[in-house]
Amino acid sequence: MPQITCLLVPVLLSFILLTRSVIADLRSDLAAANISNVFPGDSGYAKASEPFNLRFDYHPAAITFPSSPQEVSAVVKLGSDHNLNIVPRGGGHSYIANGLGGKNGTLIVDINRFNNIQINPSSNTTIIGAGNRLGDIVQILNQKGRALPHGTCPYVGIAGHTALGGFGFTSRFWGLALDAVIAIDAVLADGKIVKATESIHPDLFWAMRGAAPSFAIITSFEFKTFPVPPHAxxxxxxxxxxxxxxxxxxxxxxxxxxxxxxxxxxxxxxxxxxxxxxxxxxxxxxxxxxxxxxxxxxxxxxxxxxxxxxxxxxxxxxxxxxxxxxxxxxxxxxxxxxxxDLSTSGALExxxxxxxxxxxxxxxxxxxxxxxxxxxxxxxxxxxxxxxxxxxxxxxxxxxxxxxxxxxxxxxxxxxxxxxxxxxxxxxxxxxxxxxxxxxxxxxxxxxxxxxxxxxxxxxxxxxxxxxxRRLDNWRTLYYGKNYKRLETIKRQVDPKNIFKFPTSIEL
The missing domain is CATH 3.40.462.20 (Vanillyl-alcohol Oxidase; Chain A, domain 3)
Structure with missing residues (x-):
């Protein structure tokens, strides 16, 4: 018993600002909505909250595993009702554990169940669920003779990779991954489910290609695809x-x-x-x-x-x-x-x-x-x-x-x-x-x-x-430069309560 108590101390201390009633109410609300989740003390919590970079050790308020945009919407509304910051997590490869909130007490929306891939051969486009990993995407698109620009690591998630850039060795002739995006399905801070394109919510679409986690939770992308090179x-x-x-x-x-x-x-x-x-x-x-x-x-x-x-x-x-x-x-x-084999199914992180x-x-x-x-x-x-x-x-x-x-x-x-x-x-x-x-x-x-x-x-x-x-003092300038002011304006419009907040998010 003393050993168990010692193990729980860091977790318990991390939630000093979260009352028992908030946690209990959130757990009850998620159960009523039938949304899969883990909380501190649950058997799967330690594994689910393990960061890619072991230099960090954060303890989320809860980690949720929605399987539809409607469930993501419900999680966002519940998190907002309980005054929690919310972040999405895809592949979980953020260098500074932003997918765990970058601090204790954040509500995590894990999007790994959004793993559908639909290919439209007539338009040479593909709809890719935000929970997919690069290796699986390469394999499935290649079967149809198509490809996307992106990085080389099979286990990196498509969502964060694309949302913040998405460089790969094909980028000099295809562009970055975000340059191939033609539509984004996402959930806003008020729980609204939207599609953003050049003509629908154009400001949001602009912001999501470069700073998406600050504005919404992506559930899927639509990409234009490219013919695979005949030789490589x-x-x-x-x-x-x-x-x-x-x-x-x-x-x-x-x-x-x-x-x-x-x-x-x-x-x-x-x-x-x-x-x-x-x-x-x-x-x-x-x-x-x-x-x-x-x-x-x-x-x-x-x-x-x-x-x-x-x-x-x-x-x-x-x-x-x-x-x-x-x-x-x-x-x-x-x-x-x-x-x-590029498949990431069952692979150890x-x-x-x-x-x-x-x-x-x-x-x-x-x-x-x-x-x-x-x-x-x-x-x-x-x-x-x-x-x-x-x-x-x-x-x-x-x-x-x-x-x-x-x-x-x-x-x-x-x-x-x-x-x-x-x-x-x-x-x-x-x-x-x-x-x-x-x-x-x-x-x-x-x-x-x-x-x-x-x-x-x-x-x-x-x-x-x-x-x-996150150790950069001038990160706003280095990452976003003159675009930061416009990003702030859009942030005020779509997330006025600053729900989607983490150490390098667009600030209000």
């Missing part, structure tokens, strides 16, 4: 470089990305991956990505090597290079996702203990030489000495004719339509379990400071909402 292969080139060589390599890749017309074609998706080098002062440097063009160029040469030759010719011979996949789009998705930051580098203000040198110097010294496991991904977003940057900036709430690279900086424990390594915050903060301090004072960089970071 995953490639990788790996070097062990001194920090000076790594700095030059990054600048060379930047020059290649910006060059016209001989830069990367849109059917090349790629990123630079940086990790701890083998010796102090060195950096692991990898160019990896996917090629969705023909296997050979017009002269019969290997198309990937021909396309990348302007960059590869400036580096030493790679210590390792590879091609993966059988040439089909679905196989490339399996390779990128790290799984032979993975967890980690980590911190991540991001920085979006604009095309018209690319990295200066000094910024690259000092950044790589820091990776080769402090990065080598760090107690944290870490990596840096430098994703190629821009370049000639990138679909991401061709979308008019006013079309959606997603602001950064002038991005060359999106850099994700990620530090974690080596065994994925707590505690978070000492010095992890300092390492990543220092790396970002190194970049910003070696760029002009007016450098208009941003940050990516899918790599959300």
């Amino acid at each position: 292969v995953v490639f990788s080139y790996i070097w062990q470089l001194t920090y000076q060589q790594a700095s030059l390599a990054l600048l060379d890749f930047q020059s290649y990305a910006l060059s016209k017309p001989n830069g990367p074609p849109t059917h090349l998706g790629g990123e630079i991956l940086l990790k701890r080098g083998m010796t102090r002062g060195s950096v692991y440097f990898e160019l990896t990505g996917a090629w969705y063009g023909p296997a050979s160029d017009n002269d019969g040469n290997d198309a990937i090597n021909s396309t990348l030759s302007a960059f590869l010719s400036r580096l030493p011979e790679p210590v390792q290079q590879s091609r993966s996949g059988n040439g089909s789009y679905i196989d490339s998705a399996c390779v990128l996702g790290g799984h032979a 993975s967890h980690n203990t980590f911190y991540a930051k991001s920085i979006m580098i604009p095309e018209d203000q690319p990295l200066l030489e000094q910024a690259s040198v000092e950044f790589m110097r820091r990776l080769g010294s402090e990065g080598f000495d760090s107690e944290a496991d870490w990596y840096v991904q430098i994703e190629l977003w821009g370049g000639a004719e990138s679909k991401i940057n061709s979308i008019p900036i006013e079309s959606t709430a997603f602001l950064r339509r002038n991005t060359l690279f999106t850099m994700q900086l990620y530090a974690s424990s080596f065994d994925t379990n707590p505690p978070f390594p000492k010095g992890g915050f300092k390492l990543l903060d220092g790396l970002v400071d190194t970049l910003t301090s070696n760029m002009p004072k007016n450098w208009d960089y941003g940050a990516y909402t899918d790599y959300i970071d």
